[in-house]
Amino acid sequence: MLSGVIEPRVRVEVLRDEADDRASLYDATFRGLHAEVKEVPAVWLYDERGSGLYEEITRLPEYYLPRREAEILRDRAAVIAKRAQARALVELGAGTAKNSRLLLDAIEAEGTLERFVPLDVSEQVLRASAQAIAAAYPRVFVHAIVGDFERHLGALPRNGRRLIAFLGSTIGNLYPDQRGRFLRTIASMLAPDEAFLVGVDLVKDVARLESAYNDSRGVTETFVRNVLTGLNRELGATFDQQRFVYEARWDPDHEWMDIGLRAGQAHSVSIPRLELDLAFEEGEPLRVEISTKFRREQFELEAARARLRVESWWTDSAGDFAVALVFRHASDDNPPRAVSFERRRRRTA
Ligand code: AVI
Numbered sequence: 001m002l003s004g005v006i007e008p009r010v011r012v013e014v015l016r017d018e019a020d021d022r023a024s025l026y027d028a029t030f031r032g033l034h035a036e037v038k039e040v041p042a043v044w045l046y047d048e049r050g051s052g053l054y055e056e057i058t059r060l061p062e063y064y065l066p067r068r069e070a071e072i073l074r075d076r077a078a079v080i081a082k083r084a085q086a087r088a089l090v091e092l093g094a095g096t097a098k099n100s101r102l103l104l105d106a107i108e109a110e111g112t113l114e115r116f117v118p119l120d121v122s123e124q125v126l127r128a129s130a131q132a133i134a135a136a137y138p139r140v141f142v143h144a145i146v147g148d149f150e151r152h153l154g155a156l157p158r159n160g161r162r163l164i165a166f167l168g169s170t171i172g173n174l175y176p177d178q179r180g181r182f183l184r185t186i187a188s189m190l191a192p193d194e195a196f197l198v199g200v201d202l203v204k205d206v207a208r209l210e211s212a213y214n215d216s217r218g219v220t221e222t223f224v225r226n227v228l229t230g231l232n233r234e235l236g237a238t239f240d241q242q243r244f245v246y247e248a249r250w251d252p253d254h255e256w257m258d259i260g261l262r263a264g265q266a267h268s269v270s271i272p273r274l275e276l277d278l279a280f281e282e283g284e285p286l287r288v289e290i291s292t293k294f295r296r297e298q299f300e301l302e303a304a305r306a307r308l309r310v311e312s313w314w315t316d317s318a319g320d321f322a323v324a325l326v327f328r329h330a331s332d333d334n335p336p337r338a339v340s341f342e343r344r345r346r347r348t349a
Pocket residue numbers: 057065168169170171172173213220259289290291
């Protein structure tokens with residue numbers, strides 16, 4: 001574990017181990033390319049260039065998600081801050097932490113804010129945003145954690161009541177089983193008075209959903225194609241961009257956007273560092289990510305299965321996006337003490 005102090009109020013803790021991460025990414029890539037629908041882990045999207053492209057996506061007119069979420073947070077941040085009484089705002093997958101500022105402002109105004117704990121896989125993005133937040137909030141200590149929200153939640157600092165935020169509908173990029181595991185981990189790490197705040201994109205008109213991922217400037221396509229560039233660079237692969245077309249389409253059965261590339265013709269690709277020769281049929285898809293869209297009842301059910309309770313559910317004025325304030329299930333706060341069979345028998349006798 002590496003630690004570094006850049007300026008007195010910023011601490012950057014690196015939980016990722018590069019060699020370990022690379023080994024597990026290569027392993028997941030190998031497995032994904034052998035799945036029924038060939039797939040590349042979405043982590044490949046977020047190299048330095050990809051992170052910049054994603055920032056650009058968040059400003060696209062078609063990509064409504066961050067603006068809708070900001071509208072909700074502007075309206076509700078004060079209520080959230082009052083309810084959460086948080087000394088620390090923890091943000092999972094923080095990136096440039098744009099919408100977190102709305103929460104930081106409100107928690108600061110509530111008078112409880114001491115620390116901001118952003119967690120992100122990208123060290124570079126995190127260091128820059130940690131510095132920017134420290135400069136903008138002179139009374140706040142920033143403890144940035146370079147890590148993965150699926151693996152490093154257990155390492156989050158616990159000194160003082162936390163509000164744990166997972167914004168931007170990033171939860172929608174997890175498959176249902178991963179999401180279940182993630183929510184169960186959140187439930188297990190929340191203290192009874194701590195809150196989890198999650199932003200989710202909602203099911204809506206298909207044309208609007210598809211245009212959010214098929215923007216007219218082609219930024220999302222470049223973002224997704226950048227994965228092939230990364231695979232060629234890092235694994236010595238021979239993916240040829242010309243042989244693939246970009247595709248982002250609504251899958252009504254799973255209620256997710258299916259995002260990736262499709263082989264225009266039958267051909268093979270070699271990936272020497274994975275010792276793999278891969279045959280693509282004409283029209284065969286290569287998935288890069290899914291982006292699930294939610295319905296309230298479904299989300300509440302998933303939360304309940306993970307022993308979480310949705311206390312508030314706010315949407316923007318257009319009903320496009322929702323922010324949910326979630327707590328551990330009340331009945332888990334004081335689990336009933338096991339009464340032995342012998343004592344029960346005596347009591348009922
Ligand atoms: C990060 N995540 C919430 C984005 C999404 O909408 O699923 C990633 C993205 N992919 C293409 N555009 C945006």
